[in-house]
Structure formats: structure tokens, C-alpha cells
Amino acid sequence: MLIHRAHVPVHLQPKDLSKWPFTVAGVRQLISDGLEFMAPITFLVGENGxxxxxxIEAVAGALKLDSHGGQAGGKYAPARPNTELGEILRLDASVEGMREFMGRRQARRGFFLRAETAFSMMNSFSRVPGYWSADTATMSHGEGFMAVFNEMFKRPGIYLMDEPESALSFVSTLELASLLQTLADTGAQVICATHSPILTAIPGSEVLEIDEHGFRSMPWEDLSLVGKRRRYLDNPARFLGVRAGDQDRRQA
Ligand SMILES: Nc1ncnc2c1ncn2[C@@H]1O[C@H](COP(=O)(O)OP(=O)(O)OP(=O)(O)O)[C@@H](O)[C@H]1O
Ligand SMILES: [Mg+2]
Structure with a gap:
């Protein structure tokens, strides 16, 4: 494990918690209790919003990874300012983690896939030395991301990812799960936001489910995203019928 805890020291904690991001329950819990990373792969799951x-962006900020996304030391757009939470967040790292992150910016090993800017990052770094040799502009959306993942996920370091499965088919998501597992087995650490029941099933990973009360570690079988999909796949017609009925009642 490279990073085993994220926390906000008492002297840096904001007094006024009435403004975003301190209104988000998971952020409040991070401030009051800290967040322990118990496994080489940590997934964050939860409803939209x-x-x-x-x-994830706060952890990227604490690591001084450009919050546009990309590799440590690399830039494809003018730096985005760190978030308020990223500025006050501190990470407890192992000796290996210190070696990876505390040195010169160019020598740090980290990769951040930011959901909102992932597509432009993918095209900006195509064929740039040290990134990926594939010309993603001539590939499909999902093919491009798989080409990037296959080339970038090769060495130890910290990998922060926000919904890396979003462009991927079922089969490609399985391939991504296998890449993440190999990364974790070879000493890297992955922290990943996802809505994927496939990724979260990676053996040995930890899944933190976030809701309006904060975050807590959950077994895969008990995750809301797994249970809801299972019920849907068991009987889509009934599920859609119930939802449609709800809607009719609301409109009546
Ligand atoms: N820059 C911002 N200013 C104010 N509120 C924000 C900002 N960014 C996000 N929020 C709010 O913070 C909450 C958490 O947003 P966040 O983007 O972290 O959700 P998420 O879990 O990643 O959702 P999704 O699954 O849709 O990606 C939401 O209520 C959102 O509206
Ligand atoms: Mg998000």
C-alpha cells in the first residue's frame, strides 16, 4: 500500500461547513474521521451526486496531480486550481509511497483519469513520448480508452480513476478489471469511482459506498448497485412497470 490514510489535520479543518464541498456527507466524514485505505484497490460507489x-479530485489535489487529469509531471492544459478540499487534505504514505510522490514533480508516478476531461486528455496525449503510442483519434471511444489503459497501466504508482468503465462494453470492462488486478498485484494502488458491478467484484478490493450519511465499507453482494441490477436483470419488465406506475401516480 502506498497511501494508507487520507485526513484533514485539526488545524486545517474549516470552521464553516455550510458551503460546498463541506455540505457533502462523505466530505464531512472524511474531515471528522479520515479515510483509511485497506486494500490496494479502493472503489468508491454511490448514486449520482x-x-x-x-x-477523488481532492486526493488528486493532495498528490499535486493536475486536476484536469493525466500523468504526474505532465500537462495538456493550463493547470486547474486545486480544490479547497484538496488544499487541506493530507495523505499518510508508506516508505514506498513517499518515494513515489514526494520527489521531484517529474519523477512522481501517478495517473489521474478525471471523468469530465478524460476524452480530451486521451486525444491530447496520443503519441506524446511517455504516454501512449496509439492514435486514439482514429479509434472508437471505447477502443481509445482500452488502448490508453493497456499502455499506461504498467508500473507501480497511484492510479486515480473516475468512472473508467464509462465508454466500455461488458467484455472490455472485464479486460479493465484484469488490468487493475495486475496493477494491484504488482505494487500499484488504485482509487476508483465507479458504477460498475463488474469492477467492484475484483477479489481483494475494498468498496466504500457513499450516501447522504457518509461512506462505509460494504461487501460486494450487499452493494446497492449490485442488488438493483440483479433485480432488474431478473425481471426488467416488472422493474420498468413498477417505475412507470410510480410515475403515473406522481403525475395523477
Ligand atoms: N463545483 C461545484 N460547486 C458546487 N457543488 C458541486 C460542485 N461540484 C459538484 N457539486 C455537488 O457536489 C455533490 C457531489 O458531486 P460529485 O460530482 O462528487 O458526485 P458524484 O458522486 O461524482 O456523482 P456522479 O456519479 O454523477 O459522477 C453534488 O451534489 C454536486 O451537485
Ligand atoms: Mg462523478
């Missing part, structure tokens, strides 16, 4: 990206 629950706070996953807010937490």
Missing part, C-alpha cells in the same frame, strides 16, 4: 468525484 453522492460525492465520489469530489473525493
Amino acid at each position: 453522492s460525492g465520489k468525484s469530489t473525493l
